[in-house]
Amino acid sequence: MKKLSLLFSFLLMMVMLTSCGDKKIFSCIPESADIVAVVDLSSTSSDKELDKGQLDKMMDEMGIPKEQREIIIKFADDPKSVGVNLMKKFALYIDVDEKDLGLESAGCIIPVLSDDNLAETMNTLNKKDNGFFCFKNIQTQNDFSFVYPFEKNDVKDVIIGWNSNVMMILAKEKVSPADLDKCFHNDKNSSILANKDFNTFKKNLTTLNIWCKSDAFVEIAEEEPEVKDFLREANLSLAGNYAHIHLTMDKEEYKLEVKLRTNESLQNADNMKVMKAVRKFVENIMPTASPEPDWNDYSYNYEETVEQTAEYAKEADWEDDYDF
Secondary structure: OHHHHHHHHHHHHHHHHOOOOHHHHHOOOEOOOOEEEEEEHHHOOOOOOOOHHHHHHHHHHHOOOHHHHHHHHHHHHOHHHHOEOOOOEEEEEEEEOOOOOOEEEEEEEEEEOOHHHHHHHHHHHHHOOOOOOOOOOOEEEOOEEEEOOOOEOOEOOEEEEEOOOEEEEEEOOOOOHHHHHHHHOOOOOOEHHHOHHHHHHHHHOOOEEEEEEOHHHHHHHHOOHHHHHHHHHHOOOOOOOEEEEEEEEOOOOEEEEEEEEOOHHHHOOOHHHHHHHHHHHHHHHOOOOOOOOOHHHOOOOHHHHHHHHHHHHHHHOOOOOOOO
């Protein structure tokens, strides 16, 4: 995972240094995705030139060897020269495992500007035998190429693939070229474009955008009896709720917009039912208070009490003023 984080750090670094069609990017995202982030740097204006000194310092800290720095510098100077474009829209997604909220899969989709330049870049990396990352054994299947960048001991959890339209970094346990093939050839019904709410979300894209849905948390939440009872009595559903986050970044100001789009059960909620269910839910999860004592249940034996007190006094070595 350290190497994976380094690879994504490389991509993020390129984003910091820079200020295809949407459909081709989004069609690679599976319909089951729970969180999608879309970055559109074309909406930002920047007159800053590349600070090569700062770039060299960052690469020093990341341990990138000299041979591969040439590719990064080349990318920073002219993104088209390496074949991919982070200056326009690119997307990342996370698909959550609904059983334990673990990671089912995650991906980053970047538009390809020139598949010839990209192939040349990959072949250059393929020749390097060490360093930040090296792509050995580049293979071709159907209409795309792929490589396992961190393959070791037959553990394959990250794969990078590209065709003439997009490059995709896909992280998944035991990931295979078939997983890439599926993403590259998703139709509208099997991609995130099948979700009506996502289509509403993508109409309002700004600089940084995040879309997420609540469905992944339903099964986990309803495993708790108290939560399940609360939802039933309040007549509410956790599924089908969405959040839209849009951050617009300009030179002079940042603008943040957050929208929560709720399902019909929340829109038409009966406030009295909800409050009653809340009270019951709180009673169920809070520690039970000690009940009021029923004094009629207590029996008092005077002789037994005196005898017990005398034994305690003897052990405590009380003064002889106390006569029992």
